[in-house]
Amino acid sequence: MTLVLHDDLFDAQFVRALAYTRSGGAEIGECVETARRITKTDGELWYREWLATAERAEQAAVASTAAGDSVSARDAYLRASNYYRTAGLFLMGTPVDDRLRSSAHKQTETFRAGAALLASPPEILGIPYEGTTLPGYFFRAGDAGDDTPRPTVILTNGYDGTVEELYFANAVAALERGYHVLAFDGPGQGSVILDQGIPFRPDWENVVSPVVDVAVARPEVDAERLVLIGWSFGGYTAPRAASGEHRLAACVADSGPYDLYDTVIARMPGVLAHQLPDGNRLMLSVLEKALESTMRKPSAGWALRRNLWVHGVDDPMAYVELAREYSMKGREHLVRCPTFVCRTAGDDISADARKLTEHLTCPTEFVEFGHDDDVTGHCEMTGRAVFHQRLYRWLDGVLAGR
Incomplete structure (x- = not known):
């Protein structure tokens, strides 16, 4: 069943935007009213209406800044970022639409404006990678200046997400639980495909290893408690990376394909x-x-x-x-660290996720969310808090002995 829009995909992307209400990336009324204005399955209409909502949120942020209200400015900038990202979704393809470039750049600009007003602003990273850099953020849990080594999650994305979206989808939940967060865009993702033109590659271990190098060099990162979390297509790339990068203490494959x-x-x-x-x-x-x-x-x-x-x-x-080329078949035995694999019932993208668990030789946990959990949609989009509860209950146990 759809919630607001009659088209399944359009409604799923509406739910995706709405899902970040808890983590500061959306307001229910803004999302619902925007969706109601999208009266047909039309990517142009989708872009215009979400862009209008993003611009209103950004204008509210600017007005709040002028009034000296940094809290309201932060909140509005972060919502604007999510809405700008959402606006450009259905413009993806080749040749690259200039409106996609504009909305993507605005989502980064407004995210950084809002994130700068957080109690602990993130550090903007340029991660060295094969003659260029990958964009990333390091979010610190706890008080600024506290360099006590903590467990740290590395967040890797899917096909159409951005490193900024990872803050709402996964970083907030990790930070609330005392984990540092290093989020990045790799080849085929975010600004790496949009601005650098670097496409996906199957050997994600060669993407993640430079990210791990950056993480373990930081004094506040406990190098023995480093976790890689991948969602959507990252549910493939994360275990693929873990099959070749063995400095990870745990791996999470959230709703990815076993064999593309x-x-x-x-x-x-x-x-x-x-x-x-x-x-x-x-x-x-x-x-x-x-x-x-x-x-x-x-x-x-x-x-x-x-x-x-x-x-x-x-x-x-x-x-x-x-x-x-994008398959875990025959590589499962190379994953050494404990691995959490999950999907939502009915999600065709991760239909074979259980097969990964069945063929892994490392300690594993498999969870299929469904109606009994009040969770539906790809990547548990109607129940991210439920997903995080199950994940961190498992992850805290895995890391307890390290």
């Missing part, structure tokens, strides 16, 4: 999917035309348009082929 190729073909009609990769040419041509047709649809084609962009490929069949 299997996930992709599961969405195709069986009679066509069975022709891959080298089957009947006529049937493969039918499949290619069907995928190209789907890409033109405002809602149903969004994920495919986005996927081609972040992977740096030009056509759907090329994406299907490269999906084979």
Whole structure:
């Protein structure tokens, strides 16, 4: 069931924006009224209405700053950041729309303006990576100047999130529990794909290791209690990283695919999917035309348009082929640290998440959230607090003996 919007995907993205109310990234009324103005499944209308809401929130922040009300300014800037991110979602694809660039830059600008007014503002990082830098933030738990080593979570993202969104989705919950947080965007994500044009890569261990280097060099980070949390497609990249980066004390795979190729073909009609990769040419041509047709649809084609962009490929069949590289099959035994794997019932992206747990040889925990938990949606989007409760109960136990 949808909450406000009739289209499943549009409604899911509305819920995603709304989900950050608790962590300071949204106001219920602002989100609901914005969604009510989106009267059809139209990415242009979506952009205009969320942009208008973002601009009003930013204007409120500016007015509060002028009035000397830093608390209200902080809150409004942070909400504006989430709304600017939300505005650009359905513009993702190639060629890159200038409005996507603008909304993405505004979401970063307003986030930093709001975060600077937090009791403990984050440190903005440029993480050295293969001749360039990856954008990141270090959020300190506890009082400024307290360098007592603490457990630290590294947050890695999915296909269409940003490092700023990770603050609302996961960082606040970690900070409240006394964990430091290092959040970053890697290849294919956020400004790394938008501004640097660097696409995804499957060997995420080579992305995370430079991030771990930065983390363990900090005196306030307990290098023996370092945790990697990945959500959405990060539910694949996090365990993939843990299979090659062994300085991690624990790993979390939240709602990711076990094998991307299997996930992709599961969405195709069986009679066509069975022709891959080298089957009947006529049937493969039918499949290619069907995928190209789907890409033109405002809602149903969004994920495919986005996927081609972040992977740096030009056509759907090329994406299907490269999906084979993104798999944990045959690498499960390389993950040494305790690993928490979860999904929400009914989420097709993480349908095979349990298989990862079944093949891991390290200590594991598998949780499937569902209606009994009052949780629905990809990445437990209607119940992030429930997810965090289960995760940190497990994680505190894992780290207790270290």
